[in-house]
Amino acid sequence: MVKKGLFAGGALVLLLSLMFGRDGFSYATTSLGWVRQSVSDSVPVAFELQRARDMIKGLAPEIRSNISLVAKEEVEVHKLREQLVTSEKNLAKSKGEIDRLSSDLKRGESFVYCGKSYTARQVESDLTQRFETYKVKAATIEKLNQIISARERGLSAGREKLKAMQAAKTQLEVDVANLEARMEMVRVAQTTSEFNFDDSKLSRTKELVKNIGTKIDVAEKLVNADTTYPGQINLDEPASSNITEQISKYFESTDDSVAVKLE
Structure with missing residues (x-):
């Protein structure tokens, strides 16, 4: 499409x-x-989300390749450091030998090394050659130091870039997961809104109960209206609450009834 x-x-x-x-x-x-x-x-959004997931997965080979490059550079820099240490030791040894020959030549004494005698000219020639070699070695070590420093800076930058790529990939995974969660919430909301409940029976039942309550309220008011009218004077004497009076009235009425029967 x-x-x-x-x-x-x-x-x-x-x-x-x-x-x-x-x-x-x-x-x-x-x-x-x-x-x-x-x-x-x-x-569709679902298609785009899947495409985003696939693109994030596609970052993995590039990250692995960069990890391999960083690891390889770390090995190379380590070798250069070892080479530097060895070169510095050899340079220190060469300097010691130069110092020894130079001191011997200044004293002008006999020159015997390892049981073999040498003339002053031979010592001077050897010293000159050693000194030139020493200067070349010293310059080489200086260049090696510069190379190591430059490659260490590059290695540090590579590590930072690799960390940034890994962090970015993780963040993208989190972002896509959040988008999927939001999309799922939208689906749920859409599904819920599509439900058309038939609540006509419920509405009619509620209306019926309401009407019944209204009728009962009216009936109660009518009963009260038949019993008592507003402002009507109550002519009935309230019953006495005195127990002795009640007993006297009772027996009086009883005695009158008996007397009537006897007559």
Whole structure:
């Protein structure tokens, strides 16, 4: 689908160029941008997320390659350091030998080394050769130091770049995971909003219960209205709460009843 969209965009550019001449290029550029944006907007988010995951996975080989380069450079720099240590030891030894020959030559004594005698000219010639060699070695060591320093700086920069790439890859993984979580929440919300519950029965039931309550309220008010009217004078004497009076009235009424029967 994407290829078809791009092909249609290219055809549109050609057609507008033919129709409008020089101005057609402006129309074509705007139209092509619009087509590209339309194609990009039509790509599903899930597809884009999968594409992002694949691109993040594609970073792994490059990171492994950089790890290998850093490790190789670390080995090379280590070898150079070992070479520097050996060269400095040899240079120190050469200096000691030069100092010895120079001292012997200044004293002008007999020159015997390892049981073999040498003339002053031979010692001087050997000393001159040793001194020239020493200077070459010293210059070589200085250059070696510079090389090691430069490669150590490059190695340090490579390590930092590697750390940055690894951190960026991890952050991208986190970002994509967050985007997936947000997309899942959107799906859940969309799914929930698509539910159309039929709550007509529930609404009717609620209305019925409400009406029943209203009718009961009206009935209670009517009962109260039949019993007592506002402002009506109550002519009934309240019952006495005195127990002795109640007993006297009771037996009086009882005695009167008995007397009537006897007559």
